[in-house]
Amino acid sequence: MYKGYVVDTALIAKDPHFRMGCRLCHKGDEKGQGKEGAHKGLVKRPSDSLKTCGMCHKKIADNYSKSLHYTTAGQRNGVMPRFSKEELKTFDTKVFEQSCRSCHASCGDCHVKAPAVGGISIGLIQKHKFVKKDEGKTCAFCHGGRVYPEYTGEYGGSPDVHYQKGMTCMECHKKAEFHGDGTAYASKQDVKDRPSCRNCHKLGQEAKLTAKISHQRHQGKVSCYGCHTATAYRQCQDCHLGKGAAAKPALVLGLNPRDKKTLTTLRLIPTVRETFVKDGIKMENFDALPNYWDSPVHNIRKRTDRTRSCDSCHVEKAGFLDVDTMIKGGSKANQGLIMNPKPIHR
């Protein structure tokens, strides 16, 4: 959209970022004739190099160089166990930098110009203002396939209750999660001060006795999402195969692959056996990981089918992963996520 290229004149006078001229960050040739001449040597995304912002914001840039939004290490480490040693080398040289790492967020993606997804970007967030945050134009673009539309209700069903109460991403996800805290984490699971329902909703402080009893009974056995995810959420299939994504809504309940004692909401991982075949990677250890991963579904409601009736899980087993609902030709590890809820003796 052309408006995404328009800079606010008033900003230039008052924002110190513009004091040293456009070329400091964007290079190019100010004396060049026409668009082509002026754009010769242009750096479209100056903050792809952390040295640019690091000239003034050194501490933040240093931390950010280790953050997961920048390293995308979570993607590499998430799929790594499927590879043999040789395959991992091929993955690192042929796939990771060119594909996964190309999705890293630069400083500018959140603070200046919304990232392009599928070749489309809304451009400058607020006419080149260096904004502190504008989640709907930044987070929502990269996380707009699953998380954000589920949160706002755009994917279907009701919006997340937190969204209805006016909460945006950064109410739960703190600044250190984005900028990093100086530690190079391998996965988002390892990040300190991750959002947790219990940061606000303390156990034992429930208003209703039924809620208090339910929470006590299921503590350590079912995640909050297991009961409070409102409805079916997006399950992506066949991605990374060069023929686009196929997505279906489904609620999938099963054992957490990282903690086989807890029932939680599972989401299909779009990595299938053929995903990296074109790069010469067969994934010799494909079955080391399941096709489903625990997912903090952003579709929370106080009352759901599962909170209204014990029968939803204990009799009907609604949404529970089983051999029939499991994806066909998937990992053998999927079997280990099946859980049969115990019947209730009344």
Added chain:
Amino acid sequence: MNILTVLSSFVFIFLFLFSTNVLANGSSCVQCHTNEALMRSLHKTPVITAGEEGEG
């Protein structure tokens, strides 16, 4: 440090900031990128590639 040194430092800083700001305002980058009509005329609508959405 005498008063002349202090004064000349302030004058230098003022001139530096003034000149760089003028440079920023006066550049061809600014002339084009603050002109909404020009940006509209130059903009090419991108081709939408099917099936690609944010993943997370």
